[in-house]
Amino acid sequence: MSDKTxxxxxxxxxxxxxxxxxxxxxxTDIPSHHLLALELDQFNLIPDxxxxxxxxxxxETVNLHxxxxxxxxxxxxxxxxxxxxxxxxxxxxxxxxxxxxxxxxEAVENNDDEIEPSFDKELTSEPEKQETFANRSRRHDDSYKxxxxxxxxxxxxxxxxxLIFVGYTVWHQLRGNQQTSQASKYWSVSSSSxxxxxxxxxxxxxxxSVEGSGNALTANLIxxxxxxxxxxxxxxxxxxxxxxxxSGMNEDGITLNSATPxxxxxxxxxxxxxxxxxxxxxxxxxxxxxxSLDTSELTGSDLSYITLNIQ
Numbered sequence: 001m002s003d004k005t006x007x008x009x010x011x012x013x014x015x016x017x018x019x020x021x022x023x024x025x026x027x028t029d030i031p032s033h034h035l036l037a038l039e040l041d042q043f044n045l046i047p048d049x050x051x052x053x054x055x056x057x058x059x060e061t062v063n064l065h066x067x068x069x070x071x072x073x074x075x076x077x078x079x080x081x082x083x084x085x086x087x088x089x090x091x092x093x094x095x096x097x098x099x100x101x102x103x104x105x106e107a108v109e110n111n112d113d114e115i116e117p118s119f120d121k122e123l124t125s126e127p128e129k130q131e132t133f134a135n136r137s138r139r140h141d142d143s144y145k146x147x148x149x150x151x152x153x154x155x156x157x158x159x160x161x162x163l164i165f166v167g168y169t170v171w172h173q174l175r176g177n178q179q180t181s182q183a184s185k186y187w188s189v190s191s192s193s194x195x196x197x198x199x200x201x202x203x204x205x206x207x208x209s210v211e212g213s214g215n216a217l218t219a220n221l222i223x224x225x226x227x228x229x230x231x232x233x234x235x236x237x238x239x240x241x242x243x244x245x246x247s248g249m250n251e252d253g254i255t256l257n258s259a260t261p262x263x264x265x266x267x268x269x270x271x272x273x274x275x276x277x278x279x280x281x282x283x284x285x286x287x288x289x290x291x292s293l294d295t296s297e298l299t300g301s302d303l304s305y306i307t308l309n310i311q
Contacts, residue, residue, distance in 0.1 A: 005041050005076060006038070006041060006055065006069065006072060006073050006076055007038055007039040007040055007041040008039075008041075009064070009069070009072075010038060010039055010055075010058050010059070010062065010064070010069075011039040013062035013063070013064055014039075014062050016062075017062055017063070019061075019062070021035050021036065021239075022239070022257070024058065024061055024062075027061050028054075028057040028058060028061055029057075030054050030057060030058065031252050031255075032239075032241055032255050033045075033241040033243070033252065033253050033255065033279060034046050034050075034054060035054075035058070036241060036279045037303075038054060038055070038058060040302050040303065042302065042303060043077075045303070051073070052070050052073070055069050055070055055073055056069070056070060205223060206221060206222065206223045206224050206225060206289050206290075206291065207221075207222045207223065208220070208221050208222075208288055208289070208291045208293065209222075210293060210294050210295075210297070212297060213297040213298075213299065214297075214298070214299060215298060215299075215302055215303065215304045215305065216304070216305045216306075216307070217295065217297060217298060217304075217305070217306045217307070218306075218307045218309070219288065219293055219306055219307070219308045219309070220309045220311070221288060221289055221308060221309065221310050221311065222311045223311070224289050224310050224311065225289055225290075226269050227266050227267055227268065227269050228266075228267045228271070228288065228289050228310055229264055229265070229266050229267070229287075229288075229289065229290075230244055230247075230264070230265045230266075230267065230274075230276065230286070230287070230288055230308075231262060231263070231264045231265075231285075231286070231287040232254075232256065232262070232263055232265075232276075232278075232284065232285070232286055232287075233256075233261060233262035233263075233284070233285045233287070234256050234257075234261045234262070234283065234284060234285075235283055235284060235285040236282070236283030236284075237280050237282060237283030237284050238257070238258070238283075239255065239256060239257040239258075239280075240255070240256050240278060240279055240280040240283075240284050241253055241254070241255045241256075241278075241279040241280075242254055242256070242263075242276060242277060242278045242279070242284075243276075243277045244265045244267075244274055244275075244276050245274050245275045245276075245277075246267070246268070246271050246273065246274045246275075247265050247266075247267050247268070247271070247274060248268070249265060253277070256284075267310075271310060272309070272310050272311075273307065273308065273309050273310065274307075274308050274310075275305055275306070275307050275308070276305070276306040276308065277303055277304070277305055278303065278304045278305075278306070279303055281295055281298045281304045286306065288308060293306070
């Protein structure tokens, strides 16, 4: 048993006895999606106060020792928690202080050797710097030229043309308003009714895009109808379990089989996001707002999740 997880041990024992998940569910009264979570070691999907009870019932059903199974479960959880811990190494504080003092002392000694020559060099080179600056200032004064006035003239002309254009536009607009003010009262009523009759209605078509891979997808539904309907159907698989969040569905979810091959979930009108959890994706079809959702990128062997954003 030490080479396998709890889920693998339970699943192997069930397969050896030729039992299905529905047989185990009928004998133990454990929901099928919780049985599937046990076999996939997805204990976070099961309430904490029910995990050990489910392991005991499942073990007794497949002729495994329940006490040994529960002890092995505790060891598996402790082992996973111990692997997550990372030791942190600390440096001895006294050694760090001594190292900093040595570095500081070396820096002071090196600086003492370099301060004096550098200072003398600055003093001796100051007259040369002043003379060089004076020569550059004289060359700048000799080569100075007054800036050209052409840019100012061009900008003035452009501004004048803009003013003329604006004035002409305003005058033309005022003249047109005076000519049409008298005629407008005769056709205002007929024009408004004609506009109502010929108003163009925009037809918004819903679009569904999907991104992601592995065991998680993100689907974006734009221009969705109200309410949005999600349909999960079997298209080759014998059975599957699924759950839709923010839909009012019971936390136990829905199990599809030959008796119930399809199920429709209607989301509340205020829903903007929901998550679809699926135990099996192969042979299962998901339809959102009348459009088939592409699940070909879902390749994970565990539970698959589809996050649906509605706009």
